Amino acid sequence: TPAPAPRPGAIPPPDIVRAAYAELVVTDPAASREFYVDLLGLVVTHEDEDAVYLRAFEEYLHHSLVLRRGESPALAALAYRVRSPGEVDAAERYYRALGVPVERRAAGATRGIGPAVRVVDPLGFPLEFFYAAEHVPRLHQSYDLHGAGAIARLDHFNIVVPDVARAERYYRDLGFRVTEDIRGADDTLYASWLHRKDTVHDIALTGGDGPRLHHIAFSTHERGQVLHVCDLLGARRRSAHIERGPGRHGVSNAFYVYVRDPDLHRVEIYTTDYYTGDPDHPVLSWDVRDNQRRDWWGNPVVPSWYAEASTVLDLAGKPQPVFAREENSEAEVTVGADGFSFARDASPQVGPST
Amino acid sequence: TPAPAPRPGAIPPPDIVRAAYAELVVTDPAASREFYVDLLGLVVTHEDEDAVYLRAFEEYLHHSLVLRRGESPALAALAYRVRSPGEVDAAERYYRALGVPVERRAAGATRGIGPAVRVVDPLGFPLEFFYAAEHVPRLHQSYDLHGAGAIARLDHFNIVVPDVARAERYYRDLGFRVTEDIRGADDTLYASWLHRKDTVHDIALTGGDGPRLHHIAFSTHERGQVLHVCDLLGARRRSAHIERGPGRHGVSNAFYVYVRDPDLHRVEIYTTDYYTGDPDHPVLSWDVRDNQRRDWWGNPVVPSWYAEASTVLDLAGKPQPVFAREENSEAEVTVGADGFSFARDASPQVGPST
Amino acid sequence: TPAPAPRPGAIPPPDIVRAAYAELVVTDPAASREFYVDLLGLVVTHEDEDAVYLRAFEEYLHHSLVLRRGESPALAALAYRVRSPGEVDAAERYYRALGVPVERRAAGATRGIGPAVRVVDPLGFPLEFFYAAEHVPRLHQSYDLHGAGAIARLDHFNIVVPDVARAERYYRDLGFRVTEDIRGADDTLYASWLHRKDTVHDIALTGGDGPRLHHIAFSTHERGQVLHVCDLLGARRRSAHIERGPGRHGVSNAFYVYVRDPDLHRVEIYTTDYYTGDPDHPVLSWDVRDNQRRDWWGNPVVPSWYAEASTVLDLAGKPQPVFAREENSEAEVTVGADGFSFARDASPQVGPST
Amino acid sequence: TPAPAPRPGAIPPPDIVRAAYAELVVTDPAASREFYVDLLGLVVTHEDEDAVYLRAFEEYLHHSLVLRRGESPALAALAYRVRSPGEVDAAERYYRALGVPVERRAAGATRGIGPAVRVVDPLGFPLEFFYAAEHVPRLHQSYDLHGAGAIARLDHFNIVVPDVARAERYYRDLGFRVTEDIRGADDTLYASWLHRKDTVHDIALTGGDGPRLHHIAFSTHERGQVLHVCDLLGARRRSAHIERGPGRHGVSNAFYVYVRDPDLHRVEIYTTDYYTGDPDHPVLSWDVRDNQRRDWWGNPVVPSWYAEASTVLDLAGKPQPVFAREENSEAEVTVGADGFSFARDASPQVGPST
Ligand SMILES: [Ca+2]
Ligand SMILES: [Fe+2]
Numbered sequence A, B, C, D: 001t002p003a004p005a006p007r008p009g010a011i012p013p014p015d016i017v018r019a020a021y022a023e024l025v026v027t028d029p030a031a032s033r034e035f036y037v038d039l040l041g042l043v044v045t046h047e048d049e050d051a052v053y054l055r056a057f058e059e060y061l062h063h064s065l066v067l068r069r070g071e072s073p074a075l076a077a078l079a080y081r082v083r084s085p086g087e088v089d090a091a092e093r094y095y096r097a098l099g100v101p102v103e104r105r106a107a108g109a110t111r112g113i114g115p116a117v118r119v120v121d122p123l124g125f126p127l128e129f130f131y132a133a134e135h136v137p138r139l140h141q142s143y144d145l146h147g148a149g150a151i152a153r154l155d156h157f158n159i160v161v162p163d164v165a166r167a168e169r170y171y172r173d174l175g176f177r178v179t180e181d182i183r184g185a186d187d188t189l190y191a192s193w194l195h196r197k198d199t200v201h202d203i204a205l206t207g208g209d210g211p212r213l214h215h216i217a218f219s220t221h222e223r224g225q226v227l228h229v230c231d232l233l234g235a236r237r238r239s240a241h242i243e244r245g246p247g248r249h250g251v252s253n254a255f256y257v258y259v260r261d262p263d264l265h266r267v268e269i270y271t272t273d274y275y276t277g278d279p280d281h282p283v284l285s286w287d288v289r290d291n292q293r294r295d296w297w298g299n300p301v302v303p304s305w306y307a308e309a310s311t312v313l314d315l316a317g318k319p320q321p322v323f324a325r326e327e328n329s330e331a332e333v334t335v336g337a338d339g340f341s342f343a344r345d346a347s348p349q350v351g352p353s354t
């Protein structure tokens, strides 16, 4: 069991704008580049022996994804952008007060990124906070470069944590707000979605053995672009990359597909969630027994989607130990012969209290 | 084992235009009406104690689907339209020569339909051939009536037959042309698609215990309409009607979803296949081991889709006996632990010779 | 000429969340209701003799549009939501300091809205600031209620002002940020787009005789929904409501159509602009001679779109006087024989500096 | 005035399958190639000094468009595919009986095309009839090659003729069937649409000075692909190629845009018309005063669309003389100050008798 998460005292959290980039360790950069660039259509801002820096068509910061060469697949960092240079310092103060590992990083420590702070947060994840970043051309109207599955921007991170309630409390302390969650009859919290920008989430918390990275998600503008990603994978005889979907989420109401990269990092292509920016935005709470919560069409979640996730690293690049979830597992209570998600006829006719 | 199919001699087959309507026996007409009208959005041309007559928005014949009240769910007839009144007589001559049960039906025997011939064909299916039919308003530009999942027209029938090669020969004799098929390495024929109108098919043959009706299919114009059907079923908490998909077919390249009606009759919503009207249209032949053949994205086919199908009736309304398929079963060779469709990593990188 | 706009001193502006609702005076409520509800598909939260209160499918506040019965068509108020009850007081202080008319409104003065402040702002527009509002069911997943042209939410207001630079300064003082603008070679400012929420705009400023309301805009999720609004108007033989488009904007990159209501109030249906929430979001500045700025496909802007706009009222319900624009008119420099927007072959090959 | 069209006697017309390819004379092959390949995305089957042979993604015949280098822009041939080799001979007999110029062409006279017959038909157009053609790979599932505006296949030709009634009679004699037309109160025929394959048309007849080619049309599967063609032209700063639309046709109910190539040949990108293959398909007749007939949304037709068209050649490559239309001009009765198409408020509330 991980130690109870420390709570911040009088130190205010940094003012976070949004989920900004992920740094993934990949074992075969050429294979990864082919996946993210040739198949998913992301744009290369820079590449060298060590890493590939990618962005989507509407983004003007240097990158929203870094693929860094390494021995074993892992998450090296999830980076949040903060509102000003001073908020980088605020992040340092905040995490030092929490007593977790904190590291200042000079401008350029990650190419294209200004002065930053990296920490291992109380949930065990390597986070970065930065404000300054190199601007590059925004290609949002370069329709001649957009494929039929054009990706617009990074949208969110999804992480696996053993104790969702604890993780939610930590993220609320950080200034995030819950938009939706999944709960059991006994009020067990199975998953939670929290946001800073005006979308359903910048971070989602999935109950399970953790800390692990469940997925990163990119947005498109329309459902047709999500479908084309799948059609193109089929055309290249690479449909094995498709893990789950396409489908319509219950939670978030977004249209989605999950694909796995060559190192089995999971990527979601995601579109058309809803505006959440009002201060009294109501939380939509789903019953874990509702088999439309994860797929509005009731299609079952494949077991790998619940079970598999990426290793996360500490600041020295060492894998973080994984702690087992102690509460009920969503997969166990909902998948297969003893669960109820497949048993559609018997599924409870419950839904969110809209 | 069914007797070998008789072959026609000098008698020419009727000139068939297309798959025109299906008559299904349903056990709870109110429930069926709710499904087809309130959920799928078909238009009621007429309804009475006995039956509901439905059409889609682009159709101007009286109906493309009849739901007739009965004791047990079944297929009462698959109706083909022929090119002229004389071709109804041609159908009578043709089937009499084949020595199968043949019945003349006066105009109005089925409401809205002119003089017709019904037969039990050599495959054991109740077929109807008609030319004359009552015209009703075509609502193709009544966008104020179209829901977001608007269905345009009936597209095809799909039937289960134990011997696909024999059934294909019979349909070719009837003047249909093959567009695509699924074959094993040993040249076992697992399924075949044949057309009269300029689309991929009017009839598909699925290998299995038969005669049974696998599904009827309606067309929409765009993929978004198929997706909306699913979203709407979710909104009504009726996602249990969704059996398989949405997905992109390998065979036919169409976008699809399969839903089951209250009697478990299967209906496909289908869109964007391709033009096939040229006389030398090449056959596209798929390897049964290709796990993109039934879903281009490699998503597995649910077992019920292979196993379940509707009973078919003879002309007296008695259920036809079902004969077991003797050749390999597509489900057995491709589904589950001993099959290969799920084993994507090991899936053969084979595809149609485009 | 209007008096120079007063500048705020030490009084901070209210913290505005977003454009929240518009109150339009309509002369025939039944006709307006038919337009907004039967044709555009907005949802009625409440209606009485005096007014109809409408919202879109993703909205949970009481309304985003009020249609109030009156003698002459006009804009009664543009309402901004602020971040907390205290910010309503902040708005009062701010506008009192500016020396413009200010009126406190008790909860319920507008049905469904809590305590509010209304002002005539220095540009001559009747604005409201509120925090509290009645919550009603959010119908974002009620796909059974969504038409094929389902509108998700109110997006922005567009107003006509004689002096765009002055109006832009005023809105920047209020805490809005510019995302795009249109400028002449001489740096004449023709139009400007400013936002609070994470979209391209909450308010757009269009140069012309003002103060007048140019339009209010609602968002859909996809382009197909905008197209369906037009198809449905055609089906009802009401295409005369369509004034301009559908098209793709250059500015904002959004897909749009403009329709006119029975009183000629202009409504835009708008979709797929881009995320703007980062603090260093770069301004995209367009040359007024660029004939793709207002329509990316170069389709000419119809003269009425430039010339016509709605009267705005003061707090007593009297029409505000209109002041002529003194700088160049965008319509005059770009439309017709002496302009250059129609002269595509000669159009300068200029574009935004992406 | 052209001479009255000869009528066929006892000689049966050839059995035509569909509109199959157009051969256009272009003055700058590099510019044309850039337009059709880089901007519209057609696939090059072959190119040499003399000509470029293009096809769309679902086509397996050698080409559906030939761009041949020449001095002046013109139409060299409209080619119809016939049902068998013998039907090529039937075409020869038919046109010899009509007394018009007829020329046998050996296989390969046009690259990829077998033995053919070319004629100058009674309307003055250079037509070709062929059966045999080289097969090339069909790329319908090569989604990795499809751009976001992927074109599926050639759909139809549209020609300008002075006397539409005469031209319609000629095409009916040839075995085409009318699906829709535009008529005046005095029964003047302004335009007519006729088909062989199961779509709204293979040929459309537009009243005006002729013989001239109005346009050729390619199909996509969905509206989004038509929109992307426009977005891409905007991105390349080539929006001047867009002449009219995008829009929804009244006639045919199809979604469309018209673009002009570098020689001002007009190309329509067209999608989602309807099935017409039944023998009793009803004709939909539109009133020329109905301003939704040419654009369902009532958007006015630009004058160039009515006025401009391509020169057509005889078999020797000489321009055909153009005869003036003697009946009313659709443009004159419907465009501008004296017409009624712009005057939406006064537009008659008439529509097709659906
Ligand atoms: Ca899957
Ligand atoms: Fe996600």
Ligand SMILES: [Fe+2]
Pocket: B156, B158, B204, B215, B217, B268, B270
């Ligand atoms: Fe099917």
Ligand SMILES: [Fe+2]
Pocket: C156, C157, C158, C204, C215, C217, C268, C270
């Ligand atoms: Fe707008």
Ligand SMILES: [Fe+2]
Pocket: D156, D158, D204, D215, D217, D268, D270
């Ligand atoms: Fe056309």
